[in-house]
Amino acid sequence: MQQAIAILDSGVGGLTVVKEVMRQLPQEKIIYFGDTARSPYGPRAASEVRLFTRQIVDYLLQFNPKMIVIACNTATAVAIEDIRARVSIPVVGVITPGARAAIKTTRSGIIGVIGTDGTIRSQAYENALKMISPDIRVYSQACPLLAPFVERGLFHVDSAYRVVEQSLQPLIGKPIDCLILGCTHYPFLMESISQVMGPQVNLISSAEETARDISTILSQRALLTPSSEVPIHQFFCSGAPDIFKQIAQSWLREHISFLPVVWQVPHFI
Template identity: 85%
Template sequence: MQQAIAVLDSGVGGLTVVKEVMRQLPHEKVIYFGDTARSPYGPRAASEVRHFTRQIVDYLLQFNPKMIVIACNTATAVAIEDIRARVSIPVVGVISPGARAAIKSTRSGMIGVIGTDGTIRSQAYETALKMISPDIRVYSEACPLLAPFVERGLFSSESAYDVVEQSLSPLRGKPIDCLILGCTHYPFLTESISQVMGPEVALISSAEETARDISTILQQRGLLSNSSEMPVHQFFCSGEPVVFKQIALSWLKDQIALKPVVWQIPSII
């Protein structure tokens, strides 16, 4: 049986990473877990997020994955080292890849970061950016309205621009030339974010760089799939499945069209 890349998130946000993984690594099987019943993670205590992340990882380990991808910035910020200490397989997060992508993009050294309360409170992006380039100036803003808005499937609605404008207003006028979308839900709102911030501000999603990290690690360890069979992807959500499935099918339509997919609701809570 083909070993999978296991991807977890607080909800649908990690699908933005899955889309890029499937694009770059089309022969790899993906098992995805969205903790939609307990989303969002941003307002929760770090100890609670670590507990949830451990629960999900323990659940995913039954499928014998070859890698764990924590495709949630809040969980990456507070739980990745804990998970790495608990498992023997590679564990990849989304913060370091996002920071590297921003450093590559910026010309002025002025970088904006938006994220959940938990991610911004952790200062994980500021730490990651300054480890690479100590002179970088970081402007951070928590945007607690955005992830729940995406979870409700409203990212294409007429109200999306207004919600984004309200959330990003403190950053408008700041001397930034790139903005890290420090929550994997935010790429669903790229169009509105770009309209609010203007064309001079590059938007940085960690998905592409994270997928490159995954590819590099698997190649270095000789774990890339050499199967000629079409992978059977598996998607789990802990909450109400209808909206989750609608969002996943819409976002991943090019990647999973005509491919076998298994949809399940686990009972881990």
């Protein structure tokens, strides 16, 4: 039986990572869990986010995955070491890959970071950036309105630009040359964020670099699935299944339109 890559998020944001994994590793089966009933994680206490992450990982372990991917910046910031201590399989987060991608991109050494309250409060990105390059200057900004906006499926509406502009106002005019989208929900708003920040600012999504990490780790451990395999992906959410399925199908259309997909709403909470 094909072992899956288990990917979890506070809601639909981790689908941005799923899309990139499907693009780079189309033969790999994915089991995704979006905690839509308890989203967003950003305003919650770190202890609560750790508890939720443990619950989801415990649920996903019944499927015998070969890897856990915490595709939520807030959960990565406060829970990844806890999860690594609890499981025997590789656990990948999204913060170190995002920081690494920004270091590769910046020319000025001045980087912006946007994220949830929890991610920004943790200083996880600033710490990761400075661990790679101690002289980096970082401007961080919490954007608590954006993830809930995406969760409601409103990222295509005209008002998206106004919400993004309001959220990013403190960063406009800062001497940054790249901006880390420190929440996996934010690539849904990439067009509006780019319009607000201008062409001189490169936007960094951790999804592509995270997928490379996944590929590298699986290859090193001889866990890559043969390219002849046709995966049957499974998607779980803890609430609002209709809007979750609508967003997922729209975002992943080209990757799942010809594949069998299982959609479920578990009752473990």
